[in-house]
Amino acid sequence: MAKAKTQYTCNDCGSLSPKWTGQCIDCGSWNSLTEVALTQAPKGRWQGYAGTQETTVQSLPQITAKASTRLSTGIDELDRVLGGGLVEGSVVLIGGDPGIGKSTLLLQALSNLPDPTLALYVTGEESLQQVSLRAQRLGVGKMPLKLLAETQVESIIALALVQKPRVMVIDSVQTIFTQTLQSAPGSVSQVREGAALLVRLAKQSGISLYLVGHVNKDGAIAGPRVLEHMVDTVLYFEGEKDSRFRVVRAIKNRFGAVNELGIFAMTDKGLRGVSNPSAIFLSRSHHPAPGTVVMVSWEGSRPLLIEIQALVDESHGIPRRVTVGYDHNRLALLLAVLNRHGGLAMHQMDVFLNVVGGVKIVETGADLAILAAVLSSFRNVAIDNAIAFFGEIGLGGELRPVPGGQERILEAVKHGFKRLIVPHANAPRSKIEGVEVYAVNSVSEAFSRIY
Ligand code: TYD
Ligand code: MG
Secondary structure: OOOOOEEEEEOOOOOEEOOOOOEOOOOOOEOOEEEEEOOOOOOOOOHHHHOOOOOOOOOHHHOOOOOOOEEOOOOHHHHHHHOOOEEOOOEEEEEEOOOOOHHHHHHHHHHOOOOHHHEEEEEOOOOHHHHHHHHHHOOOOOOOOEEEEOOEHHHHHHHHHHHOOOEEEEEOOOOOEOOOOOOOOOOHHHHHHHHHHHHHHHHHHOOEEEEEEEEOOOOOEOOOOHHHHHOOEEEEEEOOOOOOEEEEEEEEEOOOOOOOEEEEEEEOOEEEEOOOHHHHHOOOOOOOOOOEEEEEEEEOOEEEEEEEEEEEEEOOOOOOEEEEOOOHHHHHHHHHHHHHHOOOOOOOEEEEEEEOOOOOOOOHHHHHHHHHHHHHHHHOOOOOOOEEEOOEEOOOOEEEOOOOHHHHHHHHHHOOOOEEEEEHHHOOOOOOOOOEEEEEOEHHHHHHHHO
16 A cells, blocks of 8 residues: 655645645744645646546536525524525534534524434534433424534545435534544644545535534634635624623625624523614613714624724823724724824823624724714713714725615614714715714714714
């Protein structure tokens, strides 16, 4: 038997090298090379491809794309993040901190299938008894789901080909291993090879696959970034474990909108979709507090009201910019705009920013609300709690339009906001009942409208 060949690949840039080195020669990152098994290379230069003539070149109009069949998961919020249901033969990676609810959500999704006998739940972390206990807590203990406790990927695939499930869960991808590699389960190369084999299974057999992935300290799914490239959809659980609410965000989706949010509440019967998510992020007290403002955010395909809090305090030493749920570089950029175009200097001030409710804001529509919160805290004067904001701020201090203007305004009206400060280009064309919309062109104009 020929000796199995191995190569080394960089986890950061994916480049290959025949020998292990401490530093990747391509991207320069340290200690990032891991062993991978080589598939048998074809002999000669072209012969390897000669026999495989099943594929042909086609011109685009000849291709009749059949609409991808989607299977409802039975959980509205999960369908929403998936882009309208689970696509046949697609691979969904679900990441999140331990204990956040990944196994719970997937067990619920499987038992909600029209025919639960077509689901296979592969557990590598928990025993079958533990899964059964959880199912009983969720009230689905009697569902005829198929369970399998197995970690060797070749056996999983062989069984899947026999059982022919429609939906399969691998919980988790860090526990599986393939015989072809020597390294320990959970190592980067094992995770990647195992996942690659499972992805191929999904594509060839049409089984829809959920892969559960753990998140490491930095918040990335432990294992190579390549895992995110291989799958069709990447979902992350966001938010705090101690909070009652769980937010699932689509980071990547080949079949739907990215940044789509699914919002759940953890109850004693598992995760329940939240039908009116804006209400949970607003803890509007009766007395408006300095530094607190409400913004209308746009998450995936729906508007969401989110409360933002800023605290500006005199700095003793190097001024600090600390953010929770927001990019701190973007805050620094906004503070520079505030200095140049709003006439407020923050370079002797600490600025703390918190997005309430454990959501992460990734869109620029939050810019105006953030500066309004900073202004309010700096002056120590509360902003009327019937005002909501949205709008992007440019480096010239101008206010730029953001997508979904009309829908954002309507969402704010729905929750009882009486006034809105928005970019000029987002002004509604006709008057909306019950709300006064101030369409402004610049940061300074917006500020003059606030008080
Ligand atoms: P779990 O789904 O096992 O998380 P993961 O697979 O992401 O590690 O954990 C769920 C957590 O939620 C656990 O701390 C217990 C709690 N929980 C409930 O509050 N209600 C329930 O019905 C269930 C099943 C779990
Ligand atoms: Mg789990």
